[in-house]
Amino acid sequence: MSITILKGDVVSAPALGQLDTTEQGYLVAEDGVIQGVFPALPERYAGAPVEDWGRALILQSLADLHLHAPQYPLMGTGMDLPLLEWLNAYAFPTEARYADPDYAREVYRLLSRDLAACGTTRVCMFSSLHTDATLILMEELEKAGITGFVGKVNMDRNSAPGLLQETTEESRRETLRWLEACQDFPHIKPILTPRFIPSCTDGLMTFLGKLAQERGLPAQSHLSENRAEMDWVRRLHPDCAQYWEAYAKYGLWNERTLMAHCVWSDQRERAAMRDSGVTMVHCPDSNLNLCSGFPQVQVMLREGVKVALGSDVAGGDRLSMFDAVAGAVRSSKARRMVDGADFLTVPEAWYLGTSAGAAYFGEAPGFAPGNALHAIVLSDDQLPQPHPLSLSERLERCVYRRQPGAIRAVWSAGRKIYEA
Amino acid sequence: MSITILKGDVVSAPALGQLDTTEQGYLVAEDGVIQGVFPALPERYAGAPVEDWGRALILQSLADLHLHAPQYPLMGTGMDLPLLEWLNAYAFPTEARYADPDYAREVYRLLSRDLAACGTTRVCMFSSLHTDATLILMEELEKAGITGFVGKVNMDRNSAPGLLQETTEESRRETLRWLEACQDFPHIKPILTPRFIPSCTDGLMTFLGKLAQERGLPAQSHLSENRAEMDWVRRLHPDCAQYWEAYAKYGLWNERTLMAHCVWSDQRERAAMRDSGVTMVHCPDSNLNLCSGFPQVQVMLREGVKVALGSDVAGGDRLSMFDAVAGAVRSSKARRMVDGADFLTVPEAWYLGTSAGAAYFGEAPGFAPGNALHAIVLSDDQLPQPHPLSLSERLERCVYRRQPGAIRAVWSAGRKIYEA
Numbered sequence: 001m002s003i004t005i006l007k008g009d010v011v012s013a014p015a016l017g018q019l020d021t022t023e024q025g026y027l028v029a030e031d032g033v034i035q036g037v038f039p040a041l042p043e044r045y046a047g048a049p050v051e052d053w054g055r056a057l058i059l060q061s062l063a064d065l066h067l068h069a070p071q072y073p074l075m076g077t078g079m080d081l082p083l084l085e086w087l088n089a090y091a092f093p094t095e096a097r098y099a100d101p102d103y104a105r106e107v108y109r110l111l112s113r114d115l116a117a118c119g120t121t122r123v124c125m126f127s128s129l130h131t132d133a134t135l136i137l138m139e140e141l142e143k144a145g146i147t148g149f150v151g152k153v154n155m156d157r158n159s160a161p162g163l164l165q166e167t168t169e170e171s172r173r174e175t176l177r178w179l180e181a182c183q184d185f186p187h188i189k190p191i192l193t194p195r196f197i198p199s200c201t202d203g204l205m206t207f208l209g210k211l212a213q214e215r216g217l218p219a220q221s222h223l224s225e226n227r228a229e230m231d232w233v234r235r236l237h238p239d240c241a242q243y244w245e246a247y248a249k250y251g252l253w254n255e256r257t258l259m260a261h262c263v264w265s266d267q268r269e270r271a272a273m274r275d276s277g278v279t280m281v282h283c284p285d286s287n288l289n290l291c292s293g294f295p296q297v298q299v300m301l302r303e304g305v306k307v308a309l310g311s312d313v314a315g316g317d318r319l320s321m322f323d324a325v326a327g328a329v330r331s332s333k334a335r336r337m338v339d340g341a342d343f344l345t346v347p348e349a350w351y352l353g354t355s356a357g358a359a360y361f362g363e364a365p366g367f368a369p370g371n372a373l374h375a376i377v378l379s380d381d382q383l384p385q386p387h388p389l390s391l392s393e394r395l396e397r398c399v400y401r402r403q404p405g406a407i408r409a410v411w412s413a414g415r416k417i418y419e420a
Numbered sequence: 421m422s423i424t425i426l427k428g429d430v431v432s433a434p435a436l437g438q439l440d441t442t443e444q445g446y447l448v449a450e451d452g453v454i455q456g457v458f459p460a461l462p463e464r465y466a467g468a469p470v471e472d473w474g475r476a477l478i479l480q481s482l483a484d485l486h487l488h489a490p491q492y493p494l495m496g497t498g499m500d501l502p503l504l505e506w507l508n509a510y511a512f513p514t515e516a517r518y519a520d521p522d523y524a525r526e527v528y529r530l531l532s533r534d535l536a537a538c539g540t541t542r543v544c545m546f547s548s549l550h551t552d553a554t555l556i557l558m559e560e561l562e563k564a565g566i567t568g569f570v571g572k573v574n575m576d577r578n579s580a581p582g583l584l585q586e587t588t589e590e591s592r593r594e595t596l597r598w599l600e601a602c603q604d605f606p607h608i609k610p611i612l613t614p615r616f617i618p619s620c621t622d623g624l625m626t627f628l629g630k631l632a633q634e635r636g637l638p639a640q641s642h643l644s645e646n647r648a649e650m651d652w653v654r655r656l657h658p659d660c661a662q663y664w665e666a667y668a669k670y671g672l673w674n675e676r677t678l679m680a681h682c683v684w685s686d687q688r689e690r691a692a693m694r695d696s697g698v699t700m701v702h703c704p705d706s707n708l709n710l711c712s713g714f715p716q717v718q719v720m721l722r723e724g725v726k727v728a729l730g731s732d733v734a735g736g737d738r739l740s741m742f743d744a745v746a747g748a749v750r751s752s753k754a755r756r757m758v759d760g761a762d763f764l765t766v767p768e769a770w771y772l773g774t775s776a777g778a779a780y781f782g783e784a785p786g787f788a789p790g791n792a793l794h795a796i797v798l799s800d801d802q803l804p805q806p807h808p809l810s811l812s813e814r815l816e817r818c819v820y821r822r823q824p825g826a827i828r829a830v831w832s833a834g835r836k837i838y839e840a
Contacts, residue, residue, distance in 0.1 A: 338758060386513075396498075
């Protein structure tokens with residue numbers, strides 16, 4: 001049996017808005033499974049090696065539940081364009097390049113290492129429509145020690161014919177080939193990924209819904225990101241009163257479904273999410289960059305909708321989920337200035353970026369015993385001290401200062417995957 | 421005569437929303453004064469040494485026209501509190517520490533070096549009320565090669581008596597002592613700095629107004645940041661129809677005046693700014709962190725108000741003005757979602773952070789001949805390429821990615837003050 005013991009100032013998020021703090025505590029894992037956080041080392045571990053990180057913070061790692069891997073090279077470009085123009089001018093031509101496995105290998109290796117260095121150990125990710133590049137992405141993530149789900153994108157209409165679009169038959173065939181080829185990755189699993197309703201024919205959606213049911217596969221897509229998109233979906237599916245029903249009618253609406261954005265989801269759509277256990281993935285930077293809007297995150301949380309965070313690279317311009325956490329606070333403050341609602345506090349946003357994301361993978365909140373060891377060590381001792389800071393003040397400062405160089409080490413599924 | 425020739429991909433902002441780009445151009449200065457940007461090296465410089473930065477970008481450096489130096493250690497803490505509670509719980513106790521010259525020396529040395537490394541070479545800065553610490557700040561900025569204005573803060577009421585407040589007499593005496601002692605800094609000059617109207621008695625304001633007139637000193641303060649503050653000013657100065665008049669009636673409202681925030685300035689207040697040549701300093705991150713609001717920057721620009729940018733450390737949580745430029749775009753997008761107004765483009769926000777800030781120091785926009793050499797070299801070749809990027813796309817990406825490590829070298833007033 002292997003024992004991992006990390007000593008430092010331990011902070012975790014056991015519930016929305018709460019922080020558990022243990023100064024100079026011991027986070028203990030056996031065979032990569034957390035046993036607990038202890039103020040003093042339990043006797044049964046006497047003699048086991050302790051990694052002592054001094055006054056560094058030991059935190060949960062972060063979960064990025066929505067990003068587009070092939071758009072990684074685009075981060076921070078074309079942000080002055082509206083969504084649909086941006087897709088045509090930037091996203092589609094870039095994604096088309098992943099027909100080339102060498103380009104895919106180069107970018108996906110950088111991305112995977114960058115994720116580990118940022119302390120993101122759990123992902124749910126869109127690839128492009130290319131099967132081989134998707135397999136390369138899964139391989140590189142696996143090598144870098146990242147865990148989670150990757151989806152070959154399905155898109156057989158309204159995209160970029162001749163550049164980035166499949167026929168329905170190609171999409172079916174390649175999806176089956178991909179699922180066949182990706183069975184052996186231990187930490188990276190497939191997730192069905194219709195790009196969004198406008199880019200998938202009814203025939204393709206029917207196929208994906210069946211596949212989800214037959215093979216017990218999860219699904220991810222976009223929902224109610226902006227009003228033009230919602231109008232488009234209404235025209236394409238006149239039988240559906242709301243956008244979400246266009247996923248539900250094909251069987252892609254359940255407790256394993258991730259829906260990014262949900263900026264304009266009204267009470268009825270939110271109730272549908274809550275009742276079916278769908279997870280809403282809030283992508284604050286992207287929503288602001290693309291002028292999509294400010295979703296009612298606090299209302300959703302109060303109503304019992306599951307909410308996690310995503311970087312939405314490259315609608316979002318930063319890979320680090322520290323930015324997404326700070327961005328979630330800011331997005332809620334921007335919304336407050338419109339409707340006076342409470343804003344998200346830092347502990348609340350931190351919970352969304354850590355425990356709420358991990359919940360999609362079946363984990364309990366915080367460093368709960370039984371969870372896989374996903375943790376980061378973060379050093380803040382190079383920053384000047386205004387006064388002796390509490391652990392929660394230090395966490396807040398790390399979220400806002402979000403200095404990637406401050407991350408000293410990262411564990412994912414029990415393995416140390418990064419050390420500065 | 422000393423000649424500086426920088427070769428690289430040169431980008432400058434000659435007018436709002438415009439970029440001048442010269443691939444593999446030569447930026448030439450004689451004795452620290454810019455002669456021009458040339459696509460080929462003019463014959464008269466043949467034989468002069470050329471610093472060849474390859475494919476790196478050569479950009480104007482940035483100007484930060486509003487920040488609180490003593491709050492530097494507070495960056496990113498207490499952001500969940502409203503402004504007045506934050507001042508009492510965080511800002512005032514931290515500022516009080518600058519009674520200790522050793523603490524001042526330690527923090528201001530870090531801050532000054534950090535500014536240089538971020539490519540900020542021009543500042544207008546609040547110190548605390550402490551004369552000695554203010555002189556230490558000026559000395560450390562001077563040593564680090566930063567240029568601009570620093571103000572000993574005046575505050576003789578409604579602050580933190582016993583902790584951080586002067587008597588009117590102390591404030592007068594110390595201001596005179598400070599002005600006496602700071603005459604010999606070549607690049608760092610004094611600026612009168614009443615903290616804001618609520619913290620200065622009429623007697624103190626009268627004194628400061630006279631001083632400004634007698635000695636030709638500029639002034640900086642806060643204006644119309646939030647509504648509670650505006651109500652307070654109205655109660656304190658019932659003779660003034662608007663906040664700005666409480667500065668104007670003491671003679672602190674002219675073309676050398678900087679006013680931070682102006683979030684709620686209406687048409688009449690904006691007209692007063694334009695007519696008197698007052699510069700509005702937009703601090704987007706701070707305005708969002710403190711839920712102050714989104715100022716009408718585009719309206720101000722259209723009306724002819726001078727607008728520059730500030731980090732507002734520590735209401736703002738980042739020192740780099742790349743963040744303030746990206747923040748200005750985002751703030752305008754947030755405002756767009758309220759009133760549908762156009763957002764600021766990246767070239768527009770870049771102009772505000774560079775040329776518009778330099779204008780306060782009497783410089784012409786862009787790398788105009790006659791300007792002092794203030795420039796940064798920024799390398800972006802470690803980022804993956806989605807496609808061959810234009811110089812303006814590369815600038816945009818650098819603004820959004822805002823990686824401090826990308827800055828390779830910085831010139832300020834003709835001197836190289838930083839090299840990575």
